[in-house]
Amino acid sequence: MTIxxxxxxESSLNAALNPTHLEIIDQAKQHEGHRHEGAGHxxxxxxxxxxxxxxxxxxxxxxxxxxxxxxxxxIHALSIQAMTPTEFSQ
Amino acid sequence: MxxxxxxxxxxxxxxIVVYMKGTPQFxxxxxxxxxxxxxxxxxxxxxxxxxxxxxxxYENIKSYANWPTFPxxxxxxxLIGGCDILLDLFAKGELKSMLxxxxxxA
Numbered sequence: 001m002t003i004x005x006x007x008x009x010e011s012s013l014n015a016a017l018n019p020t021h022l023e024i025i026d027q028a029k030q031h032e033g034h035r036h037e038g039a040g041h042x043x044x045x046x047x048x049x050x051x052x053x054x055x056x057x058x059x060x061x062x063x064x065x066x067x068x069x070x071x072x073x074x075i076h077a078l079s080i081q082a083m084t085p086t087e088f089s090q
Numbered sequence: 091m092x093x094x095x096x097x098x099x100x101x102x103x104x105x106i107v108v109y110m111k112g113t114p115q116f117x118x119x120x121x122x123x124x125x126x127x128x129x130x131x132x133x134x135x136x137x138x139x140x141x142x143x144x145x146x147x148y149e150n151i152k153s154y155a156n157w158p159t160f161p162x163x164x165x166x167x168x169l170i171g172g173c174d175i176l177l178d179l180f181a182k183g184e185l186k187s188m189l190x191x192x193x194x195x196a
Contacts (some may be wrong), residue, residue, distance in 0.1 A: 056178070057171050064158050071158040077121055078159065079174050 016066030
């Protein structure tokens with residue numbers, strides 16, 4: 001189940017943002033006993049040229065938009081670290 | 091009043107308002123808890139809306155702001171982001187002055 005979700009997130013982000021680096025970390029264990037357990041908590045580290053010239057708010061929106069319905073169905077919580085290739089290499 | 095107008099009025103009538111799960115005293119999600127704690131550390135007054143207590147707000151604010159998660163933090167009528175962005179601004183030392191300015195000009 002979790003592996004499927006990670007694959008879904010990965011393919012959505014790859015398709016929309018063409019990242020040069022992408023890490024998806026499942027942190028479901030932090031939410032044990034939580035009312036939303038079942039829909040996971042993930043950390044996404046993503047590096048994409050599409051974040052150039054974008055503020056942090058807009059970068060997060062691009063990630064949310066790329067994930068679309070997954071945000072409602074499969075993802076309860078998402079921490080996002082969105083960087084440009086230049087920022088990532090520093 | 092239309093629900094979008096109601097949200098708009100809430101957002102714009104408080105210099106700082108957080109839409110969260112639970113309350114600052116009894117947060118019901120780790121992210122909402124961290125956001126409220128960070129706001130408290132800045133020592134400014136802020137309003138909060140517990141989205142579990144208003145189903146209409148809960149269902150509509152995600153499209154109001156084009157932002158699909160909670161918490162949502164609004165400063166001077168503008169969404170500044172969720173928990174990650176708030177903590178990031180705090181770590182960079184920018185949050186306190188941003189909030190203080192918003193309170194002063196309100």
